[in-house]
């Protein structure tokens with residue numbers, strides 16, 4: 001019987017779907033980069049992405065957040081449902097296609113962001129139901145929640161910006177963080193969730209995430 005060569009071993013690595021979650025300024029994009037570097041070195045083909053996307057639907061969402069257009073919470077939640085389905089299903093660079101092509105996909109935000117950000121204002125069960133198609137199509141191998149206080153989030157946002165988006169204020173970030181915890185508890189039997197303390201240096205957080213996923217890579 002022939003032994004498995006190193007090359008075959010690399011090919012056999014299961015590609016993962018990982019979602020980074022947290023309130024604004026929690027350090028998601030920083031950790032996406034560190035995780036992508038680590039997984040690339042571990043032999044994965046890595047595709048990184050984010051929501052809201054830069055599709056036409058995502059642009060409408062950004063117009064609302066940048067005060068160029070007004071919309072009700074229910075409309076915003078619906079736009080995110082559409083943006084997410086397109087993020088999954090579009091034929092050129094949709095996440096399902098990337099998964100089929102063998103990429104490990106890391107997304108900066110996925111449906112837990114909808115549960116927390118919209119569930120803070122409209123019934124969360126409706127938001128979960130509205131996203132059930134996405135959950136049925138692709139469920140993260142791990143949802144990684146980076147926890148920081150709303151005060152820290154606001155301080156980090158202020159550092160890099162001159163203006164704030166709609167809903168970027170301490171009251172809303174507090175509601176959103178609480179809703180994240182409520183929904184993570186509610187869905188803990190059907191979702192894989194890892195919570196890490198984001199009030200530490202980026203490398204310490206990255207090391208914890210690596211340890212958590214080490215049995216998957």
Ligand code: ADP
Nearest residue numbers: 024025026027028029030156160198200201202
């Ligand atoms: P997010 O994508 O969650 O909004 P970012 O990764 O863009 O967060 O980080 C927001 C800001 O905080 C950036 O200026 C970034 O350099 C800084 N930052 C990220 N992670 C940390 C950390 N662990 N400690 C201190 N500052 C951080």
Ligand code: TYD
Nearest residue numbers: 023024025051052080109110113114117118
């Ligand atoms: P993002 O660009 O990730 O902001 P940040 O880097 O500051 O975290 O996301 C923009 C905003 O979109 C952010 O405030 C969270 C919000 N959002 C929702 O309200 N619902 C969603 O489903 C998603 C994915 C994001």
